[in-house]
Amino acid sequence: GESVGLHLPTLSVQEGDNSIINCAYSNSASDYFIWYKQESGKGPQFIIDIRSNMDKRQGQRVTVLLNKTVKHLSLQIAATQPGDSAVYFCAEFFSSNYKLTFGKGTLLTVNP
Amino acid sequence: DAGVTQSPTHLIKTRGQHVTLRCSPISGHKSVSWYQQVLGQGPQFIFQYYEKEERGRGNFPDRFSARQFPNYSSELNVNALLLGDSALYLCASSPPGAGELFFGEGSRLTVL
Numbered sequence: 001g002e003s004v005g006l007h008l009p010t011l012s013v014q015e016g017d018n019s020i021i022n023c024a025y026s027n028s029a030s031d032y033f034i035w036y037k038q039e040s041g042k043g044p045q046f047i048i049d050i051r052s053n054m055d056k057r058q059g060q061r062v063t064v065l066l067n068k069t070v071k072h073l074s075l076q077i078a079a080t081q082p083g084d085s086a087v088y089f090c091a092e093f094f095s096s097n098y099k100l101t102f103g104k105g106t107l108l109t110v111n112p
Numbered sequence: 113d114a115g116v117t118q119s120p121t122h123l124i125k126t127r128g129q130h131v132t133l134r135c136s137p138i139s140g141h142k143s144v145s146w147y148q149q150v151l152g153q154g155p156q157f158i159f160q161y162y163e164k165e166e167r168g169r170g171n172f173p174d175r176f177s178a179r180q181f182p183n184y185s186s187e188l189n190v191n192a193l194l195l196g197d198s199a200l201y202l203c204a205s206s207p208p209g210a211g212e213l214f215f216g217e218g219s220r221l222t223v224l
Contacts, residue, residue, distance in 0.1 A: 043215035089154050097168030102154030
């Protein structure tokens with residue numbers, strides 16, 4: 001089965017609120033964890049990544065937290081906007097063969 | 113700069129036929145990967161090519177094959193199509209030494 005999964009299949013928030021999307025993984029051998037955003041009819045778009053030896057990384061309005069003890073990954077989006085509405089995937093990256101293993105995704109809906 | 117380009121964007125085939133999907137990576141990227149995304153699920157790794165050599169293969173039958181050309185473009189071939197092959201086929205390229213994958217918009221294959 002898949003080694004990466006998501007706790008919540010859907011998440012609905014109000015515009016301006018913060019969003020937190022969670023992800024559990026089972027394979028400890030990955031080199032990176034990556035969050036992708038996929039809008040309807042489009043390919044996945046890179047948001048942010050975090051090396052497996054880090055526990056936090058911040059980008060523009062996004063923060064990724066990695067807890068290796070419980071094998072948990074989260075994506076925090078600050079001041080969520082309607083344009084953030086999409087399916088979000090966490091993925092494990094293995095540099096040995098450039099393989100990404102994706103989870104099933106969380107649908108984020110931002111209500112204006 | 114042009115992103116990853118894929119063709120065709122949509123196509124319809126019947127069971128038993130074969131299909132060829134094409135991908136042009138971002139200029140300067142030598143690695144190309146192929147993913148299959150069934151509706152409602154995360155992308156599944158099919159192949160990864162680097163410098164025209166296969167460096168990774170996912171759990172797909174031998175009906176699936178690919179190749180990479182000297183200009184780093186790539187083709188994915190699927191023979192003896194089954195209804196279950198209906199999916200969005202995504203191509204991604206990555207720069208040398210980096211983990212980030214840049215995805216194209218995909219080729220939507222429908223098998224009737």
